[in-house]
Amino acid sequence: MEIFKYKKPLSLMSKSKRFGLLSVAVLIMALGLIFTKGFNYGIDFAGGTLIQVQYEGKAPLDKVRQAIDSDKAYEGATVTFFGGEDEVVIKTKMSSKKLGEDVGDKIRTLLKDTGKFEVRRVDMVGAKVGSELREQGIMSMLLAILGILIYVSFRFEWRFAVASVLALVHDVTIAMGMIVLFNVEVNLDILAALLTILGYSLNDTIIVFDRIREGIRNIKDPDLGAIIDESVSRTLSRTTLTSLTTFFVVLTLYLFGGEIINGFSFTLLVGVVVGTYSSIFVASPILMWLGFSVSGFREKEATKLKREKEKEKMRAMYENGTI
Amino acid sequence: MKTLNFRVILFAFALIFGIVFSIPSLTQSDEGKKITLGLDLQGGLHMLLGIKSEVAIESRIKSMAASVKYIFDDEEIIFDELRMVDAEKITFELLDGDDVIKVKALLKKEIEGTVLSENGLKFSLQMTAEEVERTKQNAISQAVDTIRTRLDSFGLAEPTVAKQGEDKILVEVPGIKTQADEQRIRELIARAAHLQLMAVDEDRIARVSTMSIQEAKSFGDVILTDVNTPEKYLLRAIPVLDGSMLTDAKVGFDENNQPVINFTLNGQGAKIFGDFTGKYVGKRMAVVLDNKVYSAPNINERIGGGRVQISGRFELAEAHDLAIALRSGALLAPVYVMEKRSVGPSLGADSIRSSSIALMLGFALVVIFMLIYYGMAGVIANVALIGNLFLILAIMSLFGATLTLPGMAGIVLTVGMAVDANVIINERIRELLHEGKSIGKSIEDGYSNAFTAIWDANVTTLIAATVLYAYGTGAIKGFALTMTIGILASMLTAIVGTHGIYQWILPKIDKKKLGFWFGIKQEGAK
Numbered sequence: 101m102e103i104f105k106y107k108k109p110l111s112l113m114s115k116s117k118r119f120g121l122l123s124v125a126v127l128i129m130a131l132g133l134i135f136t137k138g139f140n141y142g143i144d145f146a147g148g149t150l151i152q153v154q155y156e157g158k159a160p161l162d163k164v165r166q167a168i169d170s171d172k173a174y175e176g177a178t179v180t181f182f183g184g185e186d187e188v189v190i191k192t193k194m195s196s197k198k199l200g201e202d203v204g205d206k207i208r209t210l211l212k213d214t215g216k217f218e219v220r221r222v223d224m225v226g227a228k229v230g231s232e233l234r235e236q237g238i239m240s241m242l243l244a245i246l247g248i249l250i251y252v253s254f255r256f257e258w259r260f261a262v263a264s265v266l267a268l269v270h271d272v273t274i275a276m277g278m279i280v281l282f283n284v285e286v287n288l289d290i291l292a293a294l295l296t297i298l299g300y301s302l303n304d305t306i307i308v309f310d311r312i313r314e315g316i317r318n319i320k321d322p323d324l325g326a327i328i329d330e331s332v333s334r335t336l337s338r339t340t341l342t343s344l345t346t347f348f349v350v351l352t353l354y355l356f357g358g359e360i361i362n363g364f365s366f367t368l369l370v371g372v373v374v375g376t377y378s379s380i381f382v383a384s385p386i387l388m389w390l391g392f393s394v395s396g397f398r399e400k401e402a403t404k405l406k407r408e409k410e411k412e413k414m415r416a417m418y419e420n421g422t423i
Numbered sequence: 424m425k426t427l428n429f430r431v432i433l434f435a436f437a438l439i440f441g442i443v444f445s446i447p448s449l450t451q452s453d454e455g456k457k458i459t460l461g462l463d464l465q466g467g468l469h470m471l472l473g474i475k476s477e478v479a480i481e482s483r484i485k486s487m488a489a490s491v492k493y494i495f496d497d498e499e500i501i502f503d504e505l506r507m508v509d510a511e512k513i514t515f516e517l518l519d520g521d522d523v524i525k526v527k528a529l530l531k532k533e534i535e536g537t538v539l540s541e542n543g544l545k546f547s548l549q550m551t552a553e554e555v556e557r558t559k560q561n562a563i564s565q566a567v568d569t570i571r572t573r574l575d576s577f578g579l580a581e582p583t584v585a586k587q588g589e590d591k592i593l594v595e596v597p598g599i600k601t602q603a604d605e606q607r608i609r610e611l612i613a614r615a616a617h618l619q620l621m622a623v624d625e626d627r628i629a630r631v632s633t634m635s636i637q638e639a640k641s642f643g644d645v646i647l648t649d650v651n652t653p654e655k656y657l658l659r660a661i662p663v664l665d666g667s668m669l670t671d672a673k674v675g676f677d678e679n680n681q682p683v684i685n686f687t688l689n690g691q692g693a694k695i696f697g698d699f700t701g702k703y704v705g706k707r708m709a710v711v712l713d714n715k716v717y718s719a720p721n722i723n724e725r726i727g728g729g730r731v732q733i734s735g736r737f738e739l740a741e742a743h744d745l746a747i748a749l750r751s752g753a754l755l756a757p758v759y760v761m762e763k764r765s766v767g768p769s770l771g772a773d774s775i776r777s778s779s780i781a782l783m784l785g786f787a788l789v790v791i792f793m794l795i796y797y798g799m800a801g802v803i804a805n806v807a808l809i810g811n812l813f814l815i816l817a818i819m820s821l822f823g824a825t826l827t828l829p830g831m832a833g834i835v836l837t838v839g840m841a842v843d844a845n846v847i848i849n850e851r852i853r854e855l856l857h858e859g860k861s862i863g864k865s866i867e868d869g870y871s872n873a874f875t876a877i878w879d880a881n882v883t884t885l886i887a888a889t890v891l892y893a894y895g896t897g898a899i900k901g902f903a904l905t906m907t908i909g910i911l912a913s914m915l916t917a918i919v920g921t922h923g924i925y926q927w928i929l930p931k932i933d934k935k936k937l938g939f940w941f942g943i944k945q946e947g948a949k
Contacts, residue, residue, distance in 0.1 A: 106857075154769075255879055342840075346839035358778065
């Protein structure tokens with residue numbers, strides 16, 4: 101079976117301004133959401149306690165709320181269904197430093213008369229740990245980006261590095277915007293998902309860039325736009341297919357993986373779609389806007405090659421005893 | 424005609440290795456190394472504890488004060504005003520100027536990590552900065568050891584206790600069945616088990632009900648309450664001796680068949696205890712545990728042998744846990760909870776079930792897609808994918824790695840990404856076939872053309888995964904780990920393995936059946 105058969109290059113670069121505008125518009129909306137509405141931080145980053153309770157039969161939501169409100173300390177606690185209707189999740193900002201006193205135990209006592217239930221999970225994170233985790237999260241993002249910048253500059257050229265990093269900032273920002281839009285609770289697993297998007301989006305972009313690098317060496321036409329069009333078109337099949345397989349897999353994770361990793365798989369779903377879009381339509385035009393010059397790159401490569409050849413010649417001469 | 428080649432042999436070895444070493448994990452047999460399930464999958468208690476190291480410093484200076492007093496009494500040096508000024512300093516005043524040289528020499532010899540400064544006959548003994556730091560570090564490592572000993576003697580399977588970062592302690596206890604057990608474990612860990620034998624201030628105790636804490640302090644006393652009743656005691660702040668001199672603690676029964684704890688002191692402790700009881704016959708001595716008075720019996724005679732009993736209307740289980748805590752020694756500094764996650768066994772089982780379903784479904788979708796889209800080339804990619812899964816399991820088993828729920832997600836994701844290498848390679852091969860190259864040439868060039876792209880893409884993903892591993896905690900680390908192993912394994916299976924299979928079966932590939940072999944229409948191929 102063949103869906104994307106390469107016949108002639110698509111003219112993408114001539115439309116690059118349109119895609120650029122679309123991306124900028126979505127980016128602005130995403131940033132607007134992030135800065136106005138803000139993230140819905142879960143207990144991992146904000147501190148607090150989460151209690152997951154499973155009832156035999158349908159959970160009596162109102163009774164649970166009443167029972168919890170009866171203690172002043174838990175004012176503002178939220179009670180919601182989790183997954184099915186037999187499970188509820190109670191979230192409160194309270195946490196306890198003392199090992200003997202446990203917020204989970206207290207809630208259990210409060211719920212005593214609400215029916216037959218089993219406490220299945222109690223997560224408690226102190227406020228200080230939460231802020232530490234948040235700092236660590238931001239640090240890890242920056243470190244990953246820095247590592248990638250260095251590696252790509254080394255393997256390609258600095259403009260490739262900047263373009264790929266801009267593309268992945270684009271993807272991660274839009275994914276964050278979607279997280280805010282759909283009110284996904286931000287916990288450690290969302291951070292892991294964002295870092296995965298970072299790796300995934302880059303993976304896609306690198307494969308396109310690899311083809312461009314090859315194109316610069318092999319295609320006679322020194323017009324960067326034409327080279328990009330051909331390279332992107334030739335990798336289009338792969339980009340879409342891999343995205344499809346990954347999308348399938350993440351979709352099964354989203355649909356069947358259980359409530360706990362729902363936020364994680366949602367974030368990945370967004371990331372796969374945006375990452376695919378950006379590696380086809382966004383990353384390469386950035387390369388052009390950064391003023392990448394094909395002839396310049398070729399000259400550099402040629403001098404590099406020449407230098408290496410000269411070195412080899414010298415070595416050969418040295419080994420032959422002529423020097 | 425070449426039949427076998429080193430690539431396919433290498434792949435076969437990897438496959439056999441993968442299958443053999445993943446068997447213990449898949450069958451969950453008792454023999455062989457296998458993957459441990461994370462607490463989120465098997466249920467259990469995960470805690471990150473902080474430590475109040477300032478308390479350890481304070482009690483260090485307290486015990487220094489006790490030593491100073493003991494030495495001075497022993498050497499018959501007359502002194503006054505022995506006080507703890509703050510958490511790192513004690514002061515005292517000598518009454519006889521002739522003792523100064525002797526005192527300096529004694530303190531230098533007997534008490535380490537302090538600086539002695541003098542002002543006339545007034546002296547102050549200050550802990551050095553190094554000693555403060557050493558005491559902090561000591562408190563943490565002692566807490567780790569103590570908690571480990573306590574959990575081990577409680578009789579639970581494989582608890583983990585480890586220092587994390589500078590000043591945190593990670594405690595992981597799998598396999599807790601009920602909430603009551605969890606609470607007992609938490610209390611056992613938290614128990615400071617700080618045992619002190621303290622003299623009752625008989626001269627002033629009559630006024631204890633009206634005395635303020637400040638006033639008591641000015642006399643060098645503390646006010647503590649009884650463990651069961653609201654009765655108050657006025658006690659000398661510097662204890663006679665503490666739990667560090669204890670060698671054993673056991674549950675016993677008193678004459679009323681009530682559980683009590685009998686403990687034995689070491690040689691030095693027995694001597695101090697003997698001397699003290701000999702000197703203060705007719706007065707009372709309080710047995711204090713974690714700042715609660717358990718009993719304050721009258722001293723009828725000198726007590727030798729160093730055997731002491733604590734009675735306090737205990738429940739049997741409580742006495743049992745308390746004896747463990749006393750045996751394991753006191754925590755030099757109290758610990759507190761920074762993070763606590765507990766998962767019930769039923770939730771863990773649910774998580775395993777749902778993520779396994781996702782893994783199998785995702786896997787099936789990818790396998791079917793590859794088969795339909797690429798024909799035999801897809802089958803070859805699928806063989807590599809299966810090999811990849813086994814390799815991940817085998818490597819994780821050999822390292823005894825922990826599989827968490829995000830780790831399962833990592834494996835699911837790896838399935839999606841591992842076929843990527845084969846998609847890239849197959850697309851390259853098809854391209855070359857369309858250009859009219861021979862099958863052998865298309866395969867060889869396809870692999871070499873695809874290699875740099877796969878390499879660069881994998882290395883960048885590895886960079887992200889490594890950062891995630893270094894900065895992540897707990898379950899997130901598991902995700903980064905399975906991703907990393909998955910990527911590395913896919914380099915072997917998807918690149919080397921499939922290449923080997925192509926080279927092996929090349930003579931059998933019919934160039935008239937490109938549709939069957941590579942999923943493309945017959946056209947330009949020669």
